[in-house]
Amino acid sequence: MNLFSFVRKQRPPQSAQTAKDRLQILLAHERSGGGAGKADYLPMLQRDIVAAIRKYVPIEEKDVDVRMERGEQMSSLEINIELPQAASPKAG
């Protein structure tokens, strides 16, 4: 232990730890995705969702909004679907 490690202990460089944490989470996802860095099924998932909803309500591709937030333990997928003003089920 030298003088400098003592000085460092007094004031921990917190932002460096944040950098490391962020990288670990990101790279874990990127590596598992074959280096893709994102879930490549999302465009297809989006298409399927649109197709499924269209059976009942007339919506456009652009009315579906897929958001993702990757976390350490789990990731969350947020899907927002904007229904047309006078959206009413086709049948029923």
Add this chain to the structure above:
Amino acid sequence: MTTEPKNNPPLGRVIVITSGKGGVGKTTSAAAISAGLAKQGFRTVVIDFDVGLRNLDMIMGCERRVVFDFINVIQGDAKLKQALIKDKRLDTLSILPTSQTRDKDALTKEGVEQILKELKAEFDYIVCDSPAGIERGAQMAMYFADEAVVVTNPEVSSVRDSDRVLGLLSSQTKRAETSGAEPIKAQVLLTRYDQARVDIGEMMTVDDVLEILAVPLLGVIPESKAILRASNVGTPVVLDGPSAAAQAYEDAVSRLTGSDVEMRIVGERRPGLFQRLFGRAS
């Protein structure tokens, strides 16, 4: 000093952050400038043109929220609105991330033009973070620009490459090819400037660099510890608390939007007691 242009028709100005040389601070500057513009109330989007080497997302701190990218939109796999990530700190700021994998040829001139056209209808400023070099990615980033910020370090190879890029801006861009169009407004942003080293003649001065490049100066960003801290935590430096670098970027942003801000070179920090007692360490 917050302006509220939110309800006015969008300005739709395209600004490329470019340099030729790599690692001079383009992405840092793109993040700081776009956040600075958004902070002033301008609807701003920042686009990562560095296909294959996505980094702007980390500097902006939205890397966990990337779903679609620039190339997805060009190839029609996603709508622009779906690929834009809204900044959580400033509601006037959005990020359009680049693709991490797809090859650079996916960046077509037509595709880029279409996206910029859509963005111009909604945003006041469209800030394009160029990749290093003068290849396709860099050409695409600058081609449709109205203004250019040429990021330069006070160092020989950076200044030389900036000169090269200034040449390209005035010849290989839409504005250059369109007769009668105003040329791109190019300005130099001098970054990693170290006044102490300038003072002892180790580093070229602002005037030295300007004399060589002969274009207007947008600002001088000091070498600053705040930059690494900001990138560690994924916050553009202008949103990461007061620092000399943040102040310098804010000044540059004000000049970009037309304010007449006096040019000042802000130092990193006053020497602390330790330094005053034992002399300068760094």
